Amino acid sequence: xxxRDAGSxxxxxxxxNGSWTAFDLSAATGVNITxxxxxxxxxxxxxxxxxxxxxxxxxNGSWTAFDVSAATGVNITxxxxxxxxxxxxxxxxxxxxxxxxxNGSWTAFNASAATGVxxxxxxxxxxxxxWATS
Numbered sequence: 135x136x137x138r139d140a141g142s143x144x145x146x147x148x149x150x151n152g153s154w155t156a157f158d159l160s161a162a163t164g165v166n167i168t169x170x171x172x173x174x175x176x177x178x179x180x181x182x183x184x185x186x187x188x189x190x191x192x193x194n195g196s197w198t199a200f201d202v203s204a205a206t207g208v209n210i211t212x213x214x215x216x217x218x219x220x221x222x223x224x225x226x227x228x229x230x231x232x233x234x235x236x237n238g239s240w241t242a243f244n245a246s247a248a249t250g251v252x253x254x255x256x257x258x259x260x261x262x263x264x265w266a267t268s
Contacts, residue, residue: 144171166182209226210225222264223257
């Protein structure tokens with residue numbers, strides 16, 4: 135179970151050796167979050183306190199918090215919604231963005247620019263489509 139605690143730390147609740155624990159991913163990576171974390175292919179996704187989309191995953195035995203926003207130049211607001219091949223989020227201009235890796239690099243396709251429809255709420259990615267309020 136992944137949650138944001140009252141101090142904006144990303145926590146993983148799980149049972150180990152018969153006892154509950156709440157591992158502090160923010161302490162391990164130095165990144166606090168706001169909004170709701172969302173598990174997806176390739177890791178866990180969340181918005182950090184600077185509005186950057188982060189991908190949390192284990193590399194070489196240690197947790198890392200890759201800055202997808204720094205890689206794409208796109209900040210987000212609200213909570214991301216991963217699906218099988220991408221992560222969907224609302225950018226700071228109210229545009230629906232599809233973040234994905236192409237040719238080894240992250241990209242942020244602007245679905246609102248392609249359709250002419252901005253969004254007001256967080257997207258919800260489901261099999262076969264993405265839902266958002268306009």
